[in-house]
Amino acid sequence: ISELEQMGQMRRDFVANVSHELRTPLTALLGFIETLRGAAKDDAPARARFLAIMHREAERMNRLVRDLLSLSRVEAEERVRPTNSVDLRALVASAITTIRPMAEAMGVTIEKIADDSDFILPADSDQMTQVLQNLIENAVKYGLPGKLVTVRLTHVTRDPSLRSAAISIAVTDHGDGIDPVHLPRLTERFYRVDTHRSREKGGTGLGLAIVKHIVNRHRGRFRIESTLGKGSTFSVILPTG
Numbered sequence: 001i002s003e004l005e006q007m008g009q010m011r012r013d014f015v016a017n018v019s020h021e022l023r024t025p026l027t028a029l030l031g032f033i034e035t036l037r038g039a040a041k042d043d044a045p046a047r048a049r050f051l052a053i054m055h056r057e058a059e060r061m062n063r064l065v066r067d068l069l070s071l072s073r074v075e076a077e078e079r080v081r082p083t084n085s086v087d088l089r090a091l092v093a094s095a096i097t098t099i100r101p102m103a104e105a106m107g108v109t110i111e112k113i114a115d116d117s118d119f120i121l122p123a124d125s126d127q128m129t130q131v132l133q134n135l136i137e138n139a140v141k142y143g144l145p146g147k148l149v150t151v152r153l154t155h156v157t158r159d160p161s162l163r164s165a166a167i168s169i170a171v172t173d174h175g176d177g178i179d180p181v182h183l184p185r186l187t188e189r190f191y192r193v194d195t196h197r198s199r200e201k202g203g204t205g206l207g208l209a210i211v212k213h214i215v216n217r218h219r220g221r222f223r224i225e226s227t228l229g230k231g232s233t234f235s236v237i238l239p240t241g
């Protein structure tokens with residue numbers, strides 16, 4: 001009974017969090033609509049400014065709904081083992097290409113490190129792309145201008161916790177790092193170290209929760225190491241067979 005109660009509580013917390021996250025941009029939108037109908041009706045510069053804010057808030061809601069849908073899809077498939085053969089090297093390259101413009105705008109360089117061998121394993125290619133994008137995007141977002149973000153692919157002959165051969169993907173940034181007290185909770189939905197900073201960067205607080213679920217579905221491990229003032233490494237270790 002207590003486990004059931006706990007699940008019920010988690011579900012209520014989740015619904016409350018989602019409602020709160022949606023209500024904030026919605027309240028802003030309603031407020032600006034009101035202003036545009038009244039005080040700012042004939043003020044063209046004010047109108048342009050308010051529309052820009054409304055656009056940003058609507059995009060925030062859009063991202064939130066996108067991440068919620070993606071989380072629920074991943075959860076629904078969590079017990080279905082992926083069988084397609086996927087080449088991680090190609091996925092890393094394309095994730096980097098996608099994020100590069102954003103990284104360049106922030107003065108961050110992304111580097112890929114991998115030897116010449118194949119990095120092929122059974123995986124869901126869209127979901128792996130999402131893992132890579134979430135981790136690399138975070139490294140860019142929370143890294144610092146002028147710093148390097150490294151994505152490293154390595155073969156692991158035998159991972160002790162997986163008890164099998166594996167491939168490790170490690171995304172390293174040289175940002176501010178994360179206080180160790182936060183590490184165990186970082187993959188919880190909506191858990192953020194600094195809510196203001198996350199919002200400012202367009203974060204939904206769901207990225208790492210999605211990563212964790214995808215890694216679980218792939219029977220892998222997700223590890224976070226971080227040193228305050230130095231940076232962080234987010235590693236995904238996936239069994240190859």
Ligand code: ADP
Pocket residue numbers: 134138139142143173175176177178186191192193194198199202203204205206207208209232
């Ligand atoms: P968000 O959308 O807020 O980025 P995530 O689930 O991706 O949500 O990450 C949760 C929190 O973990 C972030 O709000 C941030 O505080 C912290 N975090 C994630 N990646 C990093 C990183 N590379 N460096 C420092 N903090 C990070």
